[in-house]
Amino acid sequence: GKGILTKVIQLQVKYLTAVETDEMLSQQLNHFFSFHGARNIEIINADFLKYNIPNTEFKVISNLPYNVGTAIIQKILPLKNWTTAVFMLQKEVIQRLAARPGSKAYSYISIFTSYYAGCKTLFDVSPRCFNPPPKVISSVIKLTNKVPEPPDPVFFDLVKHAFKTRRKTILNCLSSFKNLEKSKAAHIIDACALDPFLRPDKLSISDFLRLTDETRKHTIYNV
Known part of the structure; x- marks a missing residue:
């Protein structure tokens, strides 16, 4: 995106890698951080689903694209080298990620998430926080890596x-x-x-x- 969240995070971490699929936005972000002398950030122009994640320990935070959010989560969770992930997605998807047996939202992705991670829903985000406002409420979830053995x-x-x-x-x-x-x-x-x-x-x-x-x-x- 335009880097609104990235600009805030960059000021609070030792090193930040930002993956942006849009080439023009990547160039704009590179120009912004270069202009401001930021040396602790790397902007990578790539499709995250095709991106080869380095084998080093990392935390991840993202306002996930709603159309590929679940696929991105399924790529990250089986890795052993992430520690914490904080994601925003539409509320109904977050409910499925965090669902427990017996609930309507309980599904395959609920068990997939639970196998790999501890899960805590943090808060909702109103459509009014966006421009233009989406038609759905968003939610933020925190995941903590359980580092389980690979499943059968x-x-x-x-x-x-x-x-x-x-x-x-x-x-x-x-x-x-x-x-x-x-x-x-x-x-x-x-x-x-x-x-x-x-x-x-x-x-x-x-x-x-x-x-x-x-x-x-x-x-x-x-x-």
Whole structure:
């Protein structure tokens, strides 16, 4: 963007890397910071989704582009070298990131976020704070890296499949995952001490992890 947030942050940190996809805006920001003698900032003209993030410890703060915000979060969270992230997005997306089992907003991205990060919603931002004002309320969220072990690849496959069929029971959901026989799916669910008639949006991240482990024991995957 025009660097309104960047200009504030630059005065408060030892070093700042700003990634801007628009070439003209990048040039304007470079000119501004050069003119003011700022030596602790680097402006990189790149698409962040294609940008190769350096393997050094970093914090990240951004008013994320609403059309690619979730994709950017999914790129950052699995990395081990970030410590804290503060993002602004539309409120409904923030609600999905922070959602807990049983809520309408609970979804695949809720579990993805919870697996990698501690999550705290900070505050809402009125449309009147923007020019031109958007049609939605925005929210700010703080994420803290849990630095977990890399997940079993089946884990996120299972979670994604479950929320594509979220109106089904977990018995029917698991039966349609990797073509599992229904009797085998029932055995897996029983081994996890779960009610087979629960729906996926009632399961916690630990429930999905147990289902993944038990499914691995009873099934051969080509992942």
